[in-house]
Amino acid sequence: MTDYNTTDTSFIIPKLRGLYAALAPLTVLYMRVIAGIAFMVHGWPKITDPMGRIGMVEGLGFHPGWLWAPLLAATEFFGGLLLILGLLTRPAAFACSIVLCVTTYFHWIVQAEGFGGAETSLLWLGITLYFVTHGGGRFSADRVIGKQF
Template sequence: MTDLASGRSRLIVPRLGGLYDRLGESAETLLRVVAGLLLVTHGYGKILNPFGASGMVESLGFYPGAFWSPLLAVTEFFGGILIAIGLLTRPAAFAATIVLLVTVYFHWIVQDQGLGGAEKSILWAAITFYFVIRGANSQSVDARLGRQF
């Protein structure tokens, strides 16, 4: 149910409201840090061999692979770092979202794996898109600088 005066949903267990209020921002920060660090982990191999994915990106129609492969590596590795620390969060998350939507296409259409093959990429894209819209919170470098993109 919604409390019409405040526009907020009423909690089934009202005593949990304070806990939710105190932990909400920390939970959002945890999601951002984990997502960023996992992108770093995923991009680590690519940053060590930035041209290694040239053939794969060209098979998706991104020519020249020598341009797109390093861009992919930078987006995943350095973009992940930026998302994790909350610096330039929106642009880094936007770039990651684009990469992840391409992986949805790759798994679903190119590899013909359907939803089962693309579900992780869909989830990742939804998480990074959340930070495109939301930006970083007060627990971020963006907040410490007092500016967001």
């Protein structure tokens, strides 16, 4: 997991080094929790009716819909929960990243909205890819148990 070391950086205002070092783990926690909440909020309607999105996923080319719709629901809801906890952070973030790649494709290509339509998905993808590569950070369950994927 990343410990945010600011000692290798030369600062214009050197006294800020300590502030940045103290805030870095908290901002990672904030980003992970907000991302997890967003995924859970998007996943909640799907998890309460996992077969309700069959037509949508089949419309995107994912057949059979009875398989992909519940997987989408579980990925969004439980992936978000795992992100909040910082438990199995990398696999949860990877699964959420796949969902975001699909939503990017959907908005950019299928809906022909271009960058403007896909922008939110691209931003969230950047956040989830951060957690794929960096892990959950100092304040995560992964760190508490001393194991990470």
